[in-house]
Amino acid sequence: MNDILKTPAATCLAAYLAAVSIITFALFGLDKLKALRGSWRIREKTLLLFSLFGGAAGGLLAMFLFRHKIRKPAFFPGLLMMLFLHIILLTLYFKWF
Numbered sequence: 001m002n003d004i005l006k007t008p009a010a011t012c013l014a015a016y017l018a019a020v021s022i023i024t025f026a027l028f029g030l031d032k033l034k035a036l037r038g039s040w041r042i043r044e045k046t047l048l049l050f051s052l053f054g055g056a057a058g059g060l061l062a063m064f065l066f067r068h069k070i071r072k073p074a075f076f077p078g079l080l081m082m083l084f085l086h087i088i089l090l091t092l093y094f095k096w097f
Helices: 008-037 044-066 077-097
Strands: none
Touching: 008 044, 008 077, 044 077
């Protein structure tokens, strides 16, 4: 298991997930700022898609840190399920490769 974590593929995967999580975190923060200012908002679809494609951890962290989108039914359970899906997929990836 330790050898697989040192492969270029694992490094690229970790970098991708970190980057998407940081971008998702920033998008949630920007949307909260726009909500407070009453300006045009970031689409919920955009926030959910970034979360689905690897940014669920960043989205969940931003939800609680910024207290944003917590009451929306699609967000907390949806992001939590996406995070579990990411964990399962990573576990399967490292088990098989």
